[in-house]
Amino acid sequence: MAVYRRYIKKAPRLDTVPEDTLVFVWVFLLVLTGFMVKGYRIAVSEVSPTDWAMWSPLGYLVAKIFPTFDTGIKNEILVWHRALIHTIPAFIFLGYIWLIRSRLQHVLLSPLNVFFRSLKPKGALNPINLESTEIFGVSRIEHFTWKQLLDLDACTRCGRCQDACPAYFSGKALNPKKVIQDLKAHLQDVYPIPFVRQAIESRADMVTEVITEEVIWDCTTCRACQQACPIYIEHVDKIVDMRRSLVMERSQLPESAQQALQCLTAREHPWRGTTATRTDWAAGLGVKVLSEDSNIDVLYWVGCTAALEERNMKVSAATTKILQAAGINFGILGSEESCCGDPARRMGDEYLFQTLCQKNIELL
Ligand code: SF4
Ligand code: SF4
Numbered sequence: 001m002a003v004y005r006r007y008i009k010k011a012p013r014l015d016t017v018p019e020d021t022l023v024f025v026w027v028f029l030l031v032l033t034g035f036m037v038k039g040y041r042i043a044v045s046e047v048s049p050t051d052w053a054m055w056s057p058l059g060y061l062v063a064k065i066f067p068t069f070d071t072g073i074k075n076e077i078l079v080w081h082r083a084l085i086h087t088i089p090a091f092i093f094l095g096y097i098w099l100i101r102s103r104l105q106h107v108l109l110s111p112l113n114v115f116f117r118s119l120k121p122k123g124a125l126n127p128i129n130l131e132s133t134e135i136f137g138v139s140r141i142e143h144f145t146w147k148q149l150l151d152l153d154a155c156t157r158c159g160r161c162q163d164a165c166p167a168y169f170s171g172k173a174l175n176p177k178k179v180i181q182d183l184k185a186h187l188q189d190v191y192p193i194p195f196v197r198q199a200i201e202s203r204a205d206m207v208t209e210v211i212t213e214e215v216i217w218d219c220t221t222c223r224a225c226q227q228a229c230p231i232y233i234e235h236v237d238k239i240v241d242m243r244r245s246l247v248m249e250r251s252q253l254p255e256s257a258q259q260a261l262q263c264l265t266a267r268e269h270p271w272r273g274t275t276a277t278r279t280d281w282a283a284g285l286g287v288k289v290l291s292e293d294s295n296i297d298v299l300y301w302v303g304c305t306a307a308l309e310e311r312n313m314k315v316s317a318a319t320t321k322i323l324q325a326a327g328i329n330f331g332i333l334g335s336e337e338s339c340c341g342d343p344a345r346r347m348g349d350e351y352l353f354q355t356l357c358q359k360n361i362e363l364l
Contacts, residue, residue: 013159013177023104026093033086039063040078099194106156110231113154116147117232123223125240128350137244137348139207141183141190142199144238151233152184161225161235167218174218176225176235179211183238186210207242208252216242217254221346243348257347264352268338269304278302279334281313285320288331296331298323299364304339336363 003024006016039062054060097104128136138144161176162168168175186206190199204210219239226234246252253261260270279289281302288296300323306316323330341356 011159013163015157015159019102023102026089030086030090030093033089035059036062037078037082037086039065040081044075044078101153101188101194103155103157106154106231109150109154110156113150113231113233116150118147118234123221123236125237125345127354128244130351130354136248136350137246138238138241139205139245139249141187141206144241148234148238148241149187151238152180152187154231155180155184155233156231157181158230160228160230161233164224164228166222166224167220172218173212173214175215179215179235179239180233182210207245211242213246213252213254216246217257240346240348244350245348247348248351253347261344261347261349261352264339264341264344264349264356268356269308270339270343271304271308274308274310276308276310276313277335278307278337279332281307281316282320282332282334285317286324287320289334290331291334291336293331296329298328298330300330300332301340302332302337304343307337333363338363 005011006014006020010016035058038056038059042056042059042063096102135143141149155177157177159177161180162178165174165176183206186204190203191197192200207213207216216239219236221236221240223236226232226236229235243253247257247261259272263272264270279287287300290296290299300319302316306312306319338359339356340360341353344350344356345353
C-alpha cells in the first residue's frame with residue numbers, strides 16, 4: 001500500500017527521495033528472507049501439513065520447494081543462511097537507520113512522541129519567566145526543549161500538516177511539514193555525530209536562514225497543522241518561540257506587526273485605525289458599566305475585536321440582547337477593559353502580553 005501511494009498514486013503531500021526506495025527494497029528483502037528462513041525451519045522440523053505450518057502459508061510454500069538435502073546440510077543452511085541472508089542484513093539495516101538518522105526512526109520515535117504529547121489545553125503557549133531567563137525565545141537549535149527536538153526526529157513526513165495549513169494553501173512561503181524537516185536537517189548539521197552532544201559552532205542562523213523570517217511570520221497560529229498531525233507534533237510553539245527571539249532579542253519584525261504592537265502599548269488594543277471607544281457599540285442598549293454600577297452577577301468580557309472593530313460590534317450588541325432576554329444581571333468594564341494580550345503573545349512579545357495580563361488581573 002505504501003508503494004502504491006508513493007510511486008503510483010503519487011499523493012502530492014508525499015515527497016519521495018532516493019532513500020525511500022532503498023528503504024522499501026531493504027524491507028522487502030528482509031520480509032522475503034524472513035519467509036525463506038521460516039520455510040527452512042518448517043522443512044527441517046518436518047511438520048505435517050495439517051499442523052501449525054499451514055498458518056504460515058508463504059513459509060510453508062518455501063518449505064515445499066526446499067530441496068531434499070540431508071538433515072545435516074539442511075541444518076547448515078538453516079544456520080548460515082539465516083545469519084547471512086536475514087539476521088546480519090537486519091542488524092545492518094537497524095544500524096543504518098540510527099547512524100544515518102533515517103526517517104524510518106519514526107517507527108520507534110513516533111509512538112514515544114505520542115506518549116510524551118502535551119496534555120496542556122489546546123493552544124496554550126509556554127510562558128517565559130521574565131525575571132529569571134537570559135534567553136528570550138529560541139534562536140539556536142539547542143534552545144528547544146528535548147520534547148521539541150523529539151518532535152523533529154519523530155516526524156513521518158506524511159504531509160497531513162501541509163494539507164491542513166491555510167497559509168500554505170494561500171500560496172505563502174510557510175509549509176509546516178517543511179519547517180519540521182528543515183529544523184531536523186539543521187539539528188543534524190549542528191550535531192553531525194549521532195548520540196554525541198558535540199555542537200558545531202559555525203552554522204546557519206536558524207531564525208533567518210534555516211527558517212526564513214517570511215515563513216516565521218506567515219503563520220496565523222491557527223493550529224490546523226497540529227490538529228491534523230497523527231503523532232501530536234507541535235508546530236505552533238516552535239514558530240512562536242522563534243518569533244519571540246526575533247521580537248524580543250533582535251527587534252526584527254514586519255511593519256504591520258510593529259504597528260499593532262505599538263498600538264497595543266499606547267492604546268491597549270491592536271486595532272490601529274479605529275476611532276471608536278470601548279463603549280460605542282453599547283450606545284442605547286442600557287448595559288451597566290462596572291465603574292458606575294458594580295451590582296452585577298456576571299462580567300461580560302467584550303474583548304478588543306468585538307468592542308472596536310466595526311463588523312464585530314454587531315456581535316457584541318447581539319450578545320447583549322441575548323443576555324438581557326435571558327434575564328442575566330451583567331455588566332462590562334467599558335473603558336477600564338484593556339487587551340487580554342493574546343495578540344502580543346502570538347506575535348512573540350511575551351513581555352507586553354504579561355504586562356497587559358497583569359493589568360487585567362489587578363483590575364479584576
Ligand atoms: S498554525 Fe501556522 S503552520 Fe499550522 S496550519 Fe495554522 S498557519 Fe499553518
Ligand atoms: S502531519 Fe506530523 S508527522 Fe505528518 S509531516 Fe506533518 S509534522 Fe510530520
